[in-house]
Amino acid sequence: MNLIAALSMFALTLGPSFIYSESEEPERLLVKMTLVQEASSLGAYCLDGSLPAYHLHRGFGAGEHNWLLQFEGGGWCNDIKSCLERAQTRRGSTSYMNKWEVFSGILSNNASLNPDFYNWNRVKLRYCDGASFAGDAKFDNGTSLLYFRGQRIxxxxxxDLLRKGLGNAKKALLSGCSAGGLASFLHCDNFTGYLPRNTSVKCLSDAGFFLEVRDISLNHTIRSFYEDLISLQGVQQNLDKNCTTSCYYPDQCFFPQYALPYIRTPFFILNSAYDVYQFHHILVPPNADPLGHWYHCKLNPAACSTNQINILQGFRKYMLAALSFFFEFSRRGGMFINxxxxxxQSESQDTWFAADSPRVHNKTIAEAVGDWYFGRRVTKEIDCAYPCDTTCHNLIG
Structure with missing residues (x-):
């Protein structure tokens, strides 16, 4: 039995909500999974029919009545085959998930590692629907059954959390990473609607600003993928109505660049201008590079040709252009585009807040988010273009 498993068994006998492992890492916090037992009454199931779940670590002291909710990420599924495969993994079933999750970065309870949110109630929402918590449909052909119930989850x-104190929150932050970062865009105003009017509510997306952009073969790879996902999982009915009635076609509102102008809650966008997921799967998906010309460039940006770097710089410019209105006109919004x-970058301690964390204008991500949330100063940080940033040494590769 390994150390973490042994400690988990020991914690189960004592019944606490968290434990620390004996390692060189300071305060490695493990938080136990909570299944939402009443989810079935709402028809809220993971892809395989298992109950949804979250991990809650209680706040204390001055943060006792403040809440941070973090959507887990993990891609999507857009057809029956991929969703059936997903349903047999931790991405589609709580049955396959680790029952204890490490809380680090923005979820840490250590003031020296997470200075602004360490003593809040911090929650990680487990991701098991494959549509950024936004679908509402079901597939049943008599042989296979899939629940597309992200919205109900x-x-x-x-x-469940409202009954546990969220309903009395003084401050709240809805956050998420990757597909969870996209969920932050999709659910931000809805989250505000659940809370008292005097609650200070804000939202954060980490690596969730997925762009509607053509790939290097000039195909709409990500648009087509999302259209199939939206149709299969019944997502369109849950998209912002102001957006869907204003956009060229309703499915565009699954893309943050089109949804963002309609979000009324203060929002912070944390993203890399060279987001590696978008680089590898949206800009240069495998089917657009059958001969592998981009193989070495994907492994190491220093190996990219001049033409490849120019394409990547074009992607950065497109992202900044899509964010320009937000940068110029959103007085309550914040940005950190490195x-x-x-x-x-929010859940990893190395990138969130550490001695060698990435910085823009000598400010870490944690400092930028904290300054924005608490109104200490305007925070709209945009990095210079690659390769000028010397603080990315622990990420490139």
Whole structure:
């Protein structure tokens, strides 16, 4: 039995909600999974029919009545085959998930590692629907059964947390990484609607600003993928109505660049201008590079040709253009757009807040988010173009 498993068994006998492992890492916090037992009454199930779940670590002291909810990420499924495969993994079933999750970065309870949110109630929402918590449909052909119930999962978890103190929150932050970062865009205003009017509510997306952009073969790879996902999982009915009635076609509102102008809650966008997931799967997906010309460039940006770097710089410019209105006109919004080849930077201690964390204008991500949330100063940080940033040394590769 390994150390973490042994400690988990020991914790189960004592019944606490958290434990620390004996390692060189300071305060390695493990938080136990909570299944939402009443989810079935809402028809809220993971892809395989298992109950949804979250991990809650209670706040204390001055943060006792403040809440941070973090959507887990993990891609999507857009057809029956991929969703059936997903349903047999931790991405589609709580049955396959680790029952204890490490809380680090923005979820840490250590003031020296997470200075602004360490003593809040911090919650990780487990991801098991494959549509950024936004679908509401079901597939049943008599042989196979899949639940596309992301929207109901979101509601079931919120209802459960409201009873546990969220309903009395003084401050709240809805956050998420990757597909969870996209969920932050999709659910931000809805989250505000569940809370008292005097609650200070804000939202954060980490690596969730997925762009509607053509790939290097000039195909709409990500648009087509999302259209199939939206149709299969019944997502369109849950997209912002103001957006869907205003956009060229309703499915565009699954893309943050089109949804963002309609979000009323203060929002912070944390993203790399060279997001590696978008680089590898949206800009240069495998089917657009059958001969592998981009293989070495994907492994190491220093190996990219001049033409490849120019394409990557074009992607950065497109992202900044899509964010320009937000940068110029959103008085309550915040940004941290760095030039590290990274994907998800809020949950890792190395990138969130550490001695050698990435910085823009000598400010860490944690400092930028904290300054924005608490109104200490305007925070709209945009990095210079690759390769000028020397603080990305622990990410490139």
């Amino acid at each position: 979101w509601q079931a978890i919120i209802f 030039s590290c080849f990274a994907h998800c």
